[in-house]
Amino acid sequence: MADIGVDRVTKSFGSTQVLNGISLDIRDGEFVSLVGPSGCGKSTLLRIIAGLEPQTAGHVRIGGGLVDGMRPSRRNLAMVFQSYALYPHLTAYDNIAVPLRMRQLTAWQRLPLIRWLAPGTRATERAIREQVEQAADLLGMRDLLHRKPGQLSGGQRQRVAVGRAIVREPSAFLLDEPLSNLDAKLRVHMRTEIAQLHRALEATFIYVTHDQAEAMTMSDRIAVLMDGDLVQVGTPAEVYNDPQDIRVAEFIGSPKINVFPAEIRSDGGIDLLGQPTGLVAEADRGEARVGVRPEALRRTKSGDGALAGTVTHVENLGAELMVHFALEGAEAPAIMRLDQAAMNGLAIGDSISVDFPLAGARVFARCGARVAARPLSPERAPAKQVAHV
Numbered sequence: 001m002a003d004i005g006v007d008r009v010t011k012s013f014g015s016t017q018v019l020n021g022i023s024l025d026i027r028d029g030e031f032v033s034l035v036g037p038s039g040c041g042k043s044t045l046l047r048i049i050a051g052l053e054p055q056t057a058g059h060v061r062i063g064g065g066l067v068d069g070m071r072p073s074r075r076n077l078a079m080v081f082q083s084y085a086l087y088p089h090l091t092a093y094d095n096i097a098v099p100l101r102m103r104q105l106t107a108w109q110r111l112p113l114i115r116w117l118a119p120g121t122r123a124t125e126r127a128i129r130e131q132v133e134q135a136a137d138l139l140g141m142r143d144l145l146h147r148k149p150g151q152l153s154g155g156q157r158q159r160v161a162v163g164r165a166i167v168r169e170p171s172a173f174l175l176d177e178p179l180s181n182l183d184a185k186l187r188v189h190m191r192t193e194i195a196q197l198h199r200a201l202e203a204t205f206i207y208v209t210h211d212q213a214e215a216m217t218m219s220d221r222i223a224v225l226m227d228g229d230l231v232q233v234g235t236p237a238e239v240y241n242d243p244q245d246i247r248v249a250e251f252i253g254s255p256k257i258n259v260f261p262a263e264i265r266s267d268g269g270i271d272l273l274g275q276p277t278g279l280v281a282e283a284d285r286g287e288a289r290v291g292v293r294p295e296a297l298r299r300t301k302s303g304d305g306a307l308a309g310t311v312t313h314v315e316n317l318g319a320e321l322m323v324h325f326a327l328e329g330a331e332a333p334a335i336m337r338l339d340q341a342a343m344n345g346l347a348i349g350d351s352i353s354v355d356f357p358l359a360g361a362r363v364f365a366r367c368g369a370r371v372a373a374r375p376l377s378p379e380r381a382p383a384k385q386v387a388h389v
């Protein structure tokens with residue numbers, strides 16, 4: 001088992017820099033997800049940690065020691081790819097046994113038929129069987145070991161690939177979008193399995209995904225990578241509730257956070273769609289944006305500073321509903337999450353008034369960086385702590 005350190009790592013392909021100096025420390029046994037949009041450099045960073053790709057500058061440490069220039073096999077990490085990379089002509093058992101046979105058998109002992117004449121083959125094969133079956137039990141796939149990949153479902157193939165990683169007893173697991181080939185339902189199931197596996201093995205996991213829901217549900221910490229920069233690293237709750245950049249706010253959370261055009265006045269007061277909100281920013285005068293999560297919006301009486309809009313679409317998810325509405329004065333549509341009771345007969349085409357508690361608003365400067373904002377001082381604050389627009 002090992003902690004992993006990435007220290008000011010940059011990577012360029014020709015004249016294009018794809019990683020701009022990444023530093024990240026992952027504790028022994030931690031589950032860290034690397035998330036970000038397609039092309040932001042997630043796989044490149046994982047491949048650099050694995051030793052499959054050299055970094056342009058910076059250092060990688062595994063278990064406290066520098067591994068720059070060390071061959072992948074000597075880093076003792078197991079990598080699971082999106083494509084699984086199973087041998088189609090081998091059974092699940094033999095696929096899982098591959099790294100063990102490579103390590104524990106001599107060239108003679110691996111030859112067809114002749115191998116059984118070589119001394120020690122039987123004993124080693126017995127030990128290998130024990131290890132493969134132990135991994136298969138952990139993954140609940142003992143009864144599938146005789147099948148070839150073509151006879152397995154996507155999720156079962158995924159388990160074989162993970163099994164092959166487990167038997168190597170690596171000091172850390174690197175997983176690159178391992179679930180992206182699976183259908184939505186199986187993905188949800190497999191993410192529970194992977195989280196349980198992590199708890200059972202107590203090993204370090206680095207998990208690459210562009211699915212924020214996967215990252216939110218499985219990780220101890222999430223590292224958000226955007227355009228080659230590590231924009232924020234934090235627990236799922238931190239990146240969701242306290243995004244430090246508008247790109248993080250928009251990437252994490254489904255449905256997406258609502259972003260309203262705003263302005264920070266010269267006295268620091270924040271106007272949303274031209275009306276004062278009751279929030280004051282600490283700095284950064286000028287154009288800004290206010291983010292409000294769909295669950296922070298609530299229906300209110302019209303007038304008295306409420307945002308006015310018209311319902312354009314309703315998604316009924318059973319226990320809750322997503323109400324899409326066009327907001328007067330704003331270009332982008334907004335989404336509000338309501339339960340059945342709060343709907344109260346609301347239908348497409350209806351007028352709607354909404355507000356939000358000031359604590360539910362996140363303010364971002366024009367450049368996208370988070371701006372500290374607080375409610376007006378109590379004596380100047382409105383009686384009710386809501387945004388008045």
Ligand SMILES: Nc1ncnc2c1ncn2[C@@H]1O[C@H](COP(=O)(O)OP(=O)(O)OP(=O)(O)O)[C@@H](O)[C@H]1O
Binds near residue numbers: 018037039043044
């Ligand atoms: N061998 C290479 N040569 C040139 N450019 C590359 C190479 N490998 C990756 N890139 C570029 O580096 C950038 C980052 O690629 P990377 O595969 O790390 O992205 P990613 O975040 O894993 O994306 P995805 O979510 O689509 O898998 C991309 O713009 C990609 O085109």
Ligand SMILES: [Mg+2]
Binds near residue numbers: 042044
């Ligand atoms: Mg990738």
